[in-house]
Structure formats: structure tokens, C-alpha cells
Amino acid sequence: GHSAEESVNGLAGDPLASHSSSLKPPSEDPSGGESQPGTPLPLPGHSGLSIQEMVAMSPELDTYAITKKVKELIFPFPLTLPNGELFSQRLFGETILGLTQGSVSDLLARPKPWHKLSLKGREPFVRMQLWLQDPHSVEKLMDMKRLEKKAYMKRRLSSLSDSHSVDGGLVGTDYVQGSQSPGQQHLKKPRVVLGPEEKEALKKAYQQKPYPSPKTIEELASQLNLKTSTVINWFHNYRSRIRRELFIEEIQAAGGVGPGSEGGSPSLRGSKSGEGDSCDGTESEGTMETRQGLGIGLEDHRGACKDHDMEAESEAGGSNNSPAQIDCTTSGLAGPGSSCGQGGLGLFSLTEASSSSHASSTNIPASGPARNPRDNNLRKKKAANLNNIIHRLEKAASKEDPSEWEF
DNA sequence: TCAGAGTCAATACC
DNA sequence: GGTATTGACTCTGA
Numbered sequence: 001g002h003s004a005e006e007s008v009n010g011l012a013g014d015p016l017a018s019h020s021s022s023l024k025p026p027s028e029d030p031s032g033g034e035s036q037p038g039t040p041l042p043l044p045g046h047s048g049l050s051i052q053e054m055v056a057m058s059p060e061l062d063t064y065a066i067t068k069k070v071k072e073l074i075f076p077f078p079l080t081l082p083n084g085e086l087f088s089q090r091l092f093g094e095t096i097l098g099l100t101q102g103s104v105s106d107l108l109a110r111p112k113p114w115h116k117l118s119l120k121g122r123e124p125f126v127r128m129q130l131w132l133q134d135p136h137s138v139e140k141l142m143d144m145k146r147l148e149k150k151a152y153m154k155r156r157l158s159s160l161s162d163s164h165s166v167d168g169g170l171v172g173t174d175y176v177q178g179s180q181s182p183g184q185q186h187l188k189k190p191r192v193v194l195g196p197e198e199k200e201a202l203k204k205a206y207q208q209k210p211y212p213s214p215k216t217i218e219e220l221a222s223q224l225n226l227k228t229s230t231v232i233n234w235f236h237n238y239r240s241r242i243r244r245e246l247f248i249e250e251i252q253a254a255g256g257v258g259p260g261s262e263g264g265s266p267s268l269r270g271s272k273s274g275e276g277d278s279c280d281g282t283e284s285e286g287t288m289e290t291r292q293g294l295g296i297g298l299e300d301h302r303g304a305c306k307d308h309d310m311e312a313e314s315e316a317g318g319s320n321n322s323p324a325q326i327d328c329t330t331s332g333l334a335g336p337g338s339s340c341g342q343g344g345l346g347l348f349s350l351t352e353a354s355s356s357s358h359a360s361s362t363n364i365p366a367s368g369p370a371r372n373p374r375d376n377n378l379r380k381k382k383a384a385n386l387n388n389i390i391h392r393l394e395k396a397a398s399k400e401d402p403s404e405w406e407f
Numbered sequence: 408t409c410a411g412a413g414t415c416a417a418t419a420c421c
Numbered sequence: 422g423g424t425a426t427t428g429a430c431t432c433t434g435a
Contacts, residue, residue, distance in 0.1 A: 088422085088423060088424085089423080090424095099413095099414075099415090100414075100415055100416065101416090101424075102414085102415070102417090102426080102427085103413080103414055105424055105425055106413095106425080106426085106427095109424095109425075112412095116412095117412085117413095118411090118413080120414095120432090120433095189429090190417095191416085191417050191418070191427090191428065191429085192427095192429085193417095193418075193419090193427090193428080194427090229429085230429090233428060233429055234428075236410070236411080236429095237427070237428065237429085239411080240410090240411065243411085
């Protein structure tokens, strides 16, 4: 296997100093690997530093503003190439971030606030930021696309003449991920797809107990005819995803601008009402001293968790003085020649100037007093959270032995 | 050992 | 053919 992980980890050893050599698109990998994430672009102007060092030294970034800008630049009304093609998440992920399409999608749709990210989690945002600052960012991506297309055609041609390749007759679920090398293929477990009823049952169980005991897990598993590991994984994933949803609410509550404010939130999908957990208590350090540095404003770090249960007050914040405002947002392309990003300036050298140009931000939808359906959803969700908390408090109170409390 | 974070990759969906 | 979703996995830290 060679995965994005490897390519990213590979960067640890190779502090992105390989320059133009790493412009080679992944698909030109002599191993013939198919679409695995490749080596991301070298970071401009900081060839002496590893990405980890850069992340560690990075000032606080506004992850939402960064993703918004990337989305504006690339998708979905994006930079259309002269031939009408678009950049894809896959291409961007593989060449710039060293991540797969799904991860990019997730990252762009639901960026976690900087202060909630681990060093590793910050890495893609630093990469994105550097990419945004690179005056040739878009051109490079275009080059990548061209090279990749060439490589694809080449592969396609050769596969036509070699149509009985190892995995030629195997579709989808036959082999374990990442073990493509012939002779080392293992039978693959089919992907578990939970049905709506199963999910519903699991969600109900979650609302009762976000951290079920092994016994409960066993029971659930047998009731739903699932493996216990599936149930365990489901709880892990669900907790983690709920937490992330709440981060997004946090951003929205804090500034009135959020991922959902520009046409349908992908982040608050479905009915996730009633999830009341997820405050890990980690609080923002509010590193104001790092304020200089980026062409993108900082987040306003408020109480991370407490707000979720305080619906009324967080609702009040829908003003247009959003901390997440994006300055310098040009007509979709801030690349070469644009005043945005100032190519020569690196991640750590931008001045305050850019962060004071909020007035020019024209594409931030005003989220003032006007309420949209999302606001209602948000309110309902928060109300559900409150109900859930009350419910659990009542439940806890009804138990005499504190050890039985389900918190 | 467990939970969280981060990610992959299969699959659903458009 | 692109993006979104999500079960499973690895890694890390407590």
C-alpha cells in the first residue's frame, strides 16, 4: 500500500524541499498507482522548513475562511479551465494536500476551528493557506491537471492492450484497500452499510448514552444483528462527527457566517437533534498575539461549548461583523497578480494590512436579522440539545447511586 | 485500554 | 464524473 498517509508522512522526511521534482503528478508514479494521493506541492518560499515546523510556527489561521477561499477558487463556480474543465477535489487533494477526495470534501465542508485541531489536523490548512498565497497556485494546479490527463491517457492506452490485468476482473469490494500488489491480495471484507432502522436505533441509543457500556454495546449489536466492532465504530464516528457539527454551530453562532450561510449547509444535514454531548471542555486559548500574519482573518473564539446549550444568546450574534470575513476575495481568482496573498509573502510574513481590508469583502452573505430556514433548524437543534440535557439530568437525578449516572 | 483525531476508500448521490 | 457520506482503520495521548 501507498497511501496519502505515506505521502504525507513522507513529507516529514522530505521537508517539501524537493521543489520542482515534486511537481510530478501522482499518476505518473512509475508504480502505476491509481489515484492515490501524491506528493503535495512544495511549499513556496519556505523550503528550509518541514511542514511540521511550519505548522508549529504558524499563527492561528481562520480555517473556515481558508476553506471558503479555496472553494471559491476551485469549486464550484470556479476557475474553469480554458477547455471548460474544472479542478476537482481529488486533484486538489492529491496534489496540494496529500489527501484523498473524501477527506478534501469533508475538510472543505466542515473545517474545524484552528484551536480544536491537532498539529496534524492543522497541516492541510497550512498547506491550503500557502497554496492560496502562492501567486502561481492556480497555474500549478492546471499543470498538474494537464500532466495527470496525459498520464491517464497513457495508462488507459496500456490497459487496453493489457485488459487482463490483475484486478481487471475484480470489482470494488474484492480486495483489501491498499494491498494492490499482485500476490498479496487479501479477501476484502464487504463494507457494512447500516440501514435506516439500524441507524435510527443507534442514534436513539446514543441519545440515551453517548458512551455505552460494553454490555450495552453487546446488546445493541445482537439486537441489530451487527458486529460489536461495528457498533463501537459507529459510536466513535458519531461522537466525533457530532462534535464537529457543533464546532460549526460555534462558528456560526459566533459570527453569523458559516458554512451553511452560503446556500444550504452540508454540515447540518439530516436530523441530528438531541445530541447533547460533545463538550470536551477544551477551551480556546485565544491567541491574539498571532493575529498578524495571514491574509485571512482570525476566528473569534468564544466559549466553545457552553454556547451550544444557550441558544438564545448565541442566536443574537448574527451580525455582519463576522470574524470569518474574507478580505481580499477577488472575483474568484486571487492568484497571479492579485493583491490577495501577495505571492512573495509567506505564511508568516503577511502584515496586518490584509486583515484590515474587510470592507472589500463583498461575497459574504449578510446574515443579519433576516432568518432563513437554517436558523430555524439551528434553533430546533439547540432546543433539542437542551431537552436532551434536561432529560439526562432528570434521569441522573432519579438514580440514587451516583455511579449509575450516565454522564 | 480507551477515546479522540485524522484519514482512507467504498459507496451513495447528483 | 464529480462530490458527499460514512464504516473502518491508524495513530496518539491520557
